Amino acid sequence: xxxxxxxxxxxxxxxxxxxxxxxxxxxxxxxxxxxxxxxxxxxxxxxxxxxxxxxxxxxxxxxxxxxxxxxxxxxxxxxxxxxxxxxxxxxxxxxxxxxxxxxxxxxxxxxxxxxxxxxxxxxxxxxxxxxxxxxxxxxxxxxxxxxxxx
Numbered sequence: 001x002x003x004x005x006x007x008x009x010x011x012x013x014x015x016x017x018x019x020x021x022x023x024x025x026x027x028x029x030x031x032x033x034x035x036x037x038x039x040x041x042x043x044x045x046x047x048x049x050x051x052x053x054x055x056x057x058x059x060x061x062x063x064x065x066x067x068x069x070x071x072x073x074x075x076x077x078x079x080x081x082x083x084x085x086x087x088x089x090x091x092x093x094x095x096x097x098x099x100x101x102x103x104x105x106x107x108x109x110x111x112x113x114x115x116x117x118x119x120x121x122x123x124x125x126x127x128x129x130x131x132x133x134x135x136x137x138x139x140x141x142x143x144x145x146x147x148x149x150x
Contacts, residue, residue: 003028006069010061019043021058030069031100033062037126038093050090050134055126056082059137062098063122067141070105074149075112080119081140090134096126108143115150118143 003026010016010023020038027033037043037050037058045051060082068077104120111118119140126135 003030015057019054019057021054030066033066033098035059035062035096035098036093037095039091047089048091050094052084052086052135055086055090055094055135056084056137058094059084059096059098059124059126059139062096063124063139063141066098066100067105067108067143070100071108071143074146076142076144076146078142079139080142083138085136087133087135090126090128092128094126094128094134096124096137098122098124112143112145115145115147 007023007026016022020040020043022036022038024034024036025032035058037054039050043051043054060079064077064079068075071077108118108120119142121138121140124137124139125133126137127133
């Protein structure tokens with residue numbers, strides 16, 4: 001699927017659409033994505049800062065989706081675990097940037113070549129426009145070569 005189509009469809013996905021989460025951009029080769037969470041009256045918490053569930057939701061699918069698109073249909077790719085560390089309250093729009101570093105996909109392919117499961121952690125900071133860290137998110141991705149491709 002073309003990255004522009006992928007971006008449009010994901011922005012219409014109800015968990016993003018109704019929580020003011022937008023995929024701003026995704027690179028044509030699926031190695032990079034940028035996401036924004038707009039602060040709105042309906043997605044604030046009791047103390048009027050960004051709701052923690054939305055901070056996690058804005059980061060939730062992207063490592064898995066980028067790895068999945070890079071590896072192709074011969075691999076199972078799943079989210080295995082996740083953790084979030086709330087660093088500071090977010091009283092404004094916040095952003096997350098996901099970038100697969102060169103060589104990561106080759107490492108995953110090599111490690112999964114025999115059909116073994118591979119687990120890899122990825123990290124992303126959620127930041128304000130000025131770069132202030134609001135949260136640190138870690139996601140563990142599961143990768144395995146499908147039996148028919150072994």
